[in-house]
Amino acid sequence: MRPAPDPTLPRPTATAIVDGAHLVALILDDELDAALEAGLMAFVDDPALAPAARGLILATQRRLREAWDARERYRAREARLARRKAARDGRRGAAPVAAAGKPALPPAAAAALARAKARAGAP
Numbered sequence: 001m002r003p004a005p006d007p008t009l010p011r012p013t014a015t016a017i018v019d020g021a022h023l024v025a026l027i028l029d030d031e032l033d034a035a036l037e038a039g040l041m042a043f044v045d046d047p048a049l050a051p052a053a054r055g056l057i058l059a060t061q062r063r064l065r066e067a068w069d070a071r072e073r074y075r076a077r078e079a080r081l082a083r084r085k086a087a088r089d090g091r092r093g094a095a096p097v098a099a100a101g102k103p104a105l106p107p108a109a110a111a112a113l114a115r116a117k118a119r120a121g122a123p
Contacts, residue, residue: 018038018039018040018042018043018044019038020043020046020048020049020053020054020057021049021053022038023035023038023039023040023043023057024049024053024056024057026038026040027040027056027057027060028056032060032064035060036064040057040060040061040064041061041064043057043061045058
């Protein structure tokens with residue numbers, strides 16, 4: 001039985017499995033999804049690859065990491081704002097409820113009813 005791999009160690013995938021030239025072709029064709037599936041983020045700097053190609057792959061990795069980090073920060077901000085809104089709404093309290101289950105009248109209708117009751121002498 002083989003022991004479980006140590007997650008702190010680098011994964012054995014790298015230039016042995018990831019073809020740098022293939023990644024460059026995918027990136028230049030703007031096929032980033034295919035490049036990701038081909039192992040773009042597992043690519044480790046390969047000195048055998050042309051400097052321009054290495055730079056393109058490493059720059060693409062950096063851009064994607066920055067975009068993913070920005071998306072994560074955005075999601076965290078949205079969650080934080082939602083928590084603040086819920087806390088603020090909770091402090092404000094619930095909206096007043098009509099007494100005894102009667103629907104509340106609009107202010108103009110309530111004023112007209114009060115005038116009618118006053119004229120009729122009803123309490």
